[in-house]
Amino acid sequence: MSNPILELSGVHTHIGAYHILHGVDFAVPAGEVTMLLGRNGAGKTTTLRTIMGLWRVSQGDVRFQGRSLKALATPEIAHQGIAYVPENMGIFTDLTVKENMLLAARSARNASELDTQRLEWIFGFFPALRKFWLYPAGKLSGGQKQMLAVARAICEPRALILIDEPSKGLAPSIIQNLVTAFNELKRQKTTILLVEQNFMMAKALGDSVAVMDNGRVVHTGAMRELAEDDMLQQRLLGLSLGAHQ
Known part of the structure; x- marks a missing residue:
């Protein structure tokens, strides 16, 4: 892994009375596309919103380029060079x-x-x-x-772009345009953290992957390794990428 531009360490997030994130740990390597995968309700969107300060870190830390973000307001976080596509x-x-x-x-x-x-x-x-x-x-x-x-x-x-399910409901031709755009951003060394349910898009774009379940990260590694391991896909995601070829 190259030097991480973003690191989440033991991050807990509460929304009202609900405890959504339970000690999230993962790092986003600089200049790469990191996929954040998981079943519906695993905590992926909450993780992005927590990074952006839209939900507050109740325990743990989020560090961007070595600086803690958890005490910053959302506009201040954006001014660090982070963009968010909800x-x-x-x-x-x-x-x-x-x-x-x-x-x-x-x-x-x-x-x-x-x-x-x-x-x-x-x-x-x-x-x-x-x-x-x-x-x-x-x-x-x-x-x-x-x-x-x-x-x-x-x-x-931007130094880092957080994107939440960009291909949802889109035609294949538009999805391909997105893949082309994101690959060009990656070529320019822009770092992307991408939540995506289209697993062929995830396979095409991802360098590394973090898989979430029930508010925790249960797997991290290379996207290629996950894409080539049907049993691991079934265990972590409940499906096989091969079925989406």
Whole structure:
């Protein structure tokens, strides 16, 4: 494993009276894609939200580039260079695509200050965003909204991107565009922590993997090793990746 950019050590999270995370431990290597897998309700989304400070760490620590995040508010965490694409996409439906992108670009005060070279790079993966640049985001299709959510996260270089189930409900052609975009980000040494239920996408993208069950990490290792071991998949996930070929 290369040097970790993110480390969770004994992380517990309570939401009201409910104890959701029970001592989560794993590290995210810099410049790689780490898959966070597990059955529904295992705690994957709560883990991402805890990293972002949307839920507070009740015990343990989250460290990013060696600095603890647990006492920081969500905007402060974002300013460390972490972007988050939630499962519900988090776009502003009443604003145009352009306005959504401008809000995500911290270095631009108006559209003329957006990095046009980077925009062209993003449009190469998601051409629909160019076509609907002046449309309200709420009028986009589900796939187009997901494109916008990812585009907002990568409109400026980030050190780490947390992404929650980006392929959910998308057509295979759009999923392939996402895979291409994420592979290009990986080539640029952007670190990605990705929750995903599409196991072929996980296999195509993942370098390392952490598998969760009942609020705990029950397995860590190379994604390739998990993808090649049907018995391990059955034990950890209750299914075989081979069935999704």
